[in-house]
Structures are given as C-alpha cells and as structure tokens.
Amino acid sequence: MELDELYREAILDHARHPRNFGDLPGSDRSASATNVGCGDAIRLTLRLSPEGSIEAIRFRGSGCAISTASASLLTLAVRGKSAEEAQALCAKIQRLLTGGAAPEDDLPGELAALAGVRRFPQRVGCALLAWHALDEALRERGQTRT
Numbered sequence: 001m002e003l004d005e006l007y008r009e010a011i012l013d014h015a016r017h018p019r020n021f022g023d024l025p026g027s028d029r030s031a032s033a034t035n036v037g038c039g040d041a042i043r044l045t046l047r048l049s050p051e052g053s054i055e056a057i058r059f060r061g062s063g064c065a066i067s068t069a070s071a072s073l074l075t076l077a078v079r080g081k082s083a084e085e086a087q088a089l090c091a092k093i094q095r096l097l098t099g100g101a102a103p104e105d106d107l108p109g110e111l112a113a114l115a116g117v118r119r120f121p122q123r124v125g126c127a128l129l130a131w132h133a134l135d136e137a138l139r140e141r142g143q144t145r146t
C-alpha cells in the first residue's frame with residue numbers, strides 16, 4: 001500500500017476507533033505528556049509482567065486525530081515487548097519523524113503510517129506525544145509509579 005493511502009486509512013481508522021482507550025485497571029506504571037503547542041495531553045497506564053514485558057497498556061487523552069491515532073497504534077505495537085524494545089521503537093519513531101532516520105528505521109505494519117506525518121512538520125509533536133509518555137512511564141524500571 002502506498003504511504004499516502006496507508007496514512008489516510010490508518011490515521012482515520014485509529015482516530016475514529018481508538019484501540020485500548022481508557023485507564024488500565026491494576027496498572028503499575030503511568031505517565032502523561034502534554035503538547036506545549038496546543039495543550040493537549042495523553043496519559044498512558046500499563047502493566048509489566050514479572051519478566052519486564054508490557055502485558056497490557058491503555059491510553060486516555062484529548063488530542064487531535066494524529067495524536068489519538070498514534071497513541072492507539074502505540075498500544076498495539078508495544079504489547080508483549082520488553083521495556084528496552086519499546087524504548088528502542090520509541091527512539092526509532094523519533095528519528096523517523098525528526099529527520100535523522102537511518103535505513104533500518106522502517107516501521108512494521110500499520111505503524112509505518114506514522115512516516116506520513118513527516119509531510120506535516122508542525123504535526124510531528126502530535127504524533128510523538130504518546131511516545132514521549134511511554135518513554136517516561138518506562139524510564140524508572142523496577143519502581144512502582146502511579
């Protein structure tokens with residue numbers, strides 16, 4: 001599928017029907033990020049397995065279509081990943097959207113749609129919002145945060 005088409009379909013679909021929306025009951029990590037440009041915020045709640053992989057994750061927030069879609073895609077992409085894998089994916093997306101992409105920075109599946117945001121530089125902050133929150137939630141491994 002062409003990037004334009006993937007972008008339109010995936011962003012619209014996930015913005016209209018966000019997956020894993022709400023608060024996760026029994027979460028052991030949470031973090032919020034605010035887009036200083038518009039004041040919109042996204043909050044993530046997640047639970048890590050005893051081995052340190054992301055067992056379940058949900059998001060809540062009042063963002064635009066791009067931030068909502070990106071958060072929805074994030075919840076699908078990182079479930080089952082270790083904290084390190086999720087942070088590596090976060091760093092990859094940041095490189096991809098802020099211009100420093102390497103050839104190995106291709107994104108799998110529907111996540112590839114996020115590359116379409118590069119055409120709208122003023123919206124990159126929207127696409128990264130949930131990923132910043134994820135990084136924040138995972139940063140203090142081993143500590144319980146709510």
Ligand code: FES
Pocket residue numbers: 035038039040063064065066067125126129
């Ligand atoms: Fe606020 Fe996109 S306009 S997050």
Ligand code: FES
Pocket residue numbers: 090091093094128131132133135
């Ligand atoms: Fe990874 Fe912000 S995108 S920390």
